[in-house]
Amino acid sequence: MSMMWPLASSALTSSLPTRPIPGSYGLPLLGPLKDRLDYFWFQGTETFFRSRMNTHKSTVFRTNMPPTFPFFIGVDPRMVAVLDCASFSTLFDLSVVEKKNVLVGDFMPSLSFTGDTRVVVYLDPTERDHARVKGFCLDLLKRSAKTWVSSFLSNVDAMFDAIELEVAKDGSSNLLVPLQKCIFAFLCKSIIGADPSSSPDVGDNGYVMLDRWLALQLLPTVNAGIIPQPLEEILLHSFAYPFFLVSGDYRKLYELVEKQGREVVERAEAEYGLSQHDAINNILFVLGFNAFGGFSVFFPVLLTTLGRDKTGLRGKLKEEVRRVLKTRGESKPSFESVREMELVRSTVYEALRLNPPVPLQYARARTDFMLQSHDAAFEVRKGELLCGYQPLVMRDPVVFDDPETFVPERFMGGGKELLRYLFWSNGPQTGTPSVENKQCAAKDYVVETACLLVAQIFNRYDEFVCADDNTTVTKLEKATDSGKE
Template sequence: MAMMWSSASATAVTTLPTRPIPGSYGPPLVGPLKDRLDYFWFQGPETFFRSRMATHKSTVFRTNMPPTFPFFVGVDPRVVTVLDCTSFSALFDLEVVEKKNILIGDYMPSLSFTGDTRVVVYLDPSEPDHARVKSFCLELLRRGAKTWVSSFLSNLDVMLATIEQGIAKDGSAGLFGPLQKCIFAFLCKSIIGADPSVSPDVGENGFVMLDKWLALQLLPTVKVGAIPQPLEEILLHSFPLPFFLVSRDYRKLYEFVEKQGQEVVQRAETEHGLSKHDAINNILFVLGFNAFGGFSVFFPTLLTTIGRDKTGLREKLKDEVRRVMKSRGEKRPSFETVREMELVRSTVYEVLRLNPPVPLQYGRARTDFTLNSHDAAFKVEKGELLCGYQPLVMRDPAVFDDPETFAPERFMGSGKELLKYVFWSNGPETGTPTPANKQCAAKDYVVETACLLMAEIFYRYDEFVCADDAISVTKLDRATERE
């Protein structure tokens, strides 16, 4: 059984022994460069954190995080790492940490990528603009809820037909391309209120434009593995990548929102006090970075995890989906329907626990404070940057039994109590996004849409199998009988 875990805040007054934060940053230039090479090349992110945690015998320690030397001017790589559920929760305590300009650490991509607008993700809740823009983002989602399910399912039909055709022709079909087209089209309809096909270029290539735009912002901080070392270090991790490579694409997307999303842009101006320019840039960020980027990472992981399972999970999912659909007399799933599918929902949570779409979370100390882990307290000074690596945090053995194992039923029944330790959305799964916090505005929509995806697949198909070594589907058999 997991250890009993205190529900006390990571910053609450406790009687834990106080100890210095272990670890060091090493000599200038040399220390950050060594840590960067370990992170990207010699160890990889997970081993990087695990090895230091073992060396220091602590889930809290000092290290450097890329990007670093030589051409990242003004970027301070020094962080205090937090790798257990208690210390990690300090990142959500806005009384002691701030979130200004730290989406991916001390490095911030050029504002050119967001039309020279500091979009909502870079704003701290203490800044007056944050509540106004976050309120607009929440309204975008509420309004989009009217067409969210129908738009998703209609585009999912196209995606699944494409995959079926690919399997019939070649014996397998790539999942990523059709899935991204589906995600982009349904998000445009739900968030902007526009069908991307009205613009042939955006309709055909919009998802590729967003892929390139995302890549140039994130590549300096991400291990890719697609090109051999040391080329990856030299070409991708040594300097900021320039906006001009995607400037034409961004302009096309901007003009698409400006023309086709006039209603939502006008609402941002009249009801939330945003300028037209800032409204469009925030819409594009919510659409492209938060929603499209997040779904593009999470959905392939969800589908391949289930499609590669050898434990009989797919049969259990199919049975639950068809039983609930039959009891409700429905032919297509809805948000209301999938809320009754306990195993489907628990499976989604378990994949989010093991493979959160955003692996790293940051927060800068707003003041001096005491940071608690499970077994010690540490003094953090104002201005220090905290960094949490979520795939390890949510495998905390003090909280989760058998934490490294994929357990689809983990969050069923009394297991729902563990949802307060599932932090993938920049807050606990039991939390609620508001204009006053930094929790993902679309948190609930992500879970519901993932459940919708699984329900549609297991209602429609008797078998769904993915390749073990590729993001592709090898078997997709139409249902012969539905319970």
């Protein structure tokens, strides 16, 4: 195992050589434009960061990040990239950085997308409203635990029923649409106690509404790959999108929460001092951006990783799942049973390591401070924006052995020590979300829910196979030795 390195600590800085931060921002307009074209077109995101890291021989360097010229007035693309576990951990040290309005860097989508409410993700813990809004979000998730497992598993079973029928009929089934329908229905039930099917439009198209709402906020900052270059640069990355394109969708989702989530909204008003309007907008952000968006990115990766595996992992997972369920006398997995499934849990952690749902993290220097990588210290000035690309950070060879390889057992046994370097939730896996920090309120729910999904697959099926190049399920064999569906 690689040498264990501590997280950022000012005490260690004096023992490291001090270097100026390498790299430059180039000429005004031209420098940011060149970096934008490299990022989206000529190099792609990972090569963009890797090439600069190699050029500067440093995991810390200056660069520009999209969005940039021409129509992003007031957006400063200048960043300090932090691409190893030591420097990246600084993004969560709130004594030296702040998180105000930096969800996607210096660019901030119009507040119209969140009903003119600065929702919790844009608030720094030093702001007066952060504690009560984050407290409400934590309480919202805690109370949802009563129905979380049953709602999730019933929707997962409905999803696989539909996939089974299509595989039997056509020989394959793309899992994306059934999966998003499953995620949307389960989150509505668990988080707000709503049944989206009671509103035909939302019931049938709620997941599409959220997809559109998410896309318009993030398109200027992501490589969509839906139209060829240079059209993508001209049409998708050159300007921010107006809210009115999805205002009708947002109004319908707002009304769903307003009508069916009344108990949740009233609790936000009575116990946390939020207005009805701010409560609903924060609920929609937690449900739509954090939960639905995160699960929609991560679950397809997790499922296809399992379905494409050729190392025998599926057999090992099946054995563990059925052994634990039999020992506990359970017909379906629960939060308690998946906590006993070490390989299932380690597999989920490893999938999160290689494919974090949110690839970029940002923070702004709260004060002048010394930033440390593994081998050097760098002076950062107050107000500078730091940017970490998580998929590269999570392949830090100083921390992780064979970092490019998917190793399902990586976080088992002594490997659990590595969890303090597993950053995917705006903090380390060993951290605890609280009103004092910016760690994702649903961090633990994401892991537990992913474990439930893996466990139910191998509780239900003897074999689960996906195509090698897309999200299509090509083979499902019902369980023959577990007595389950």
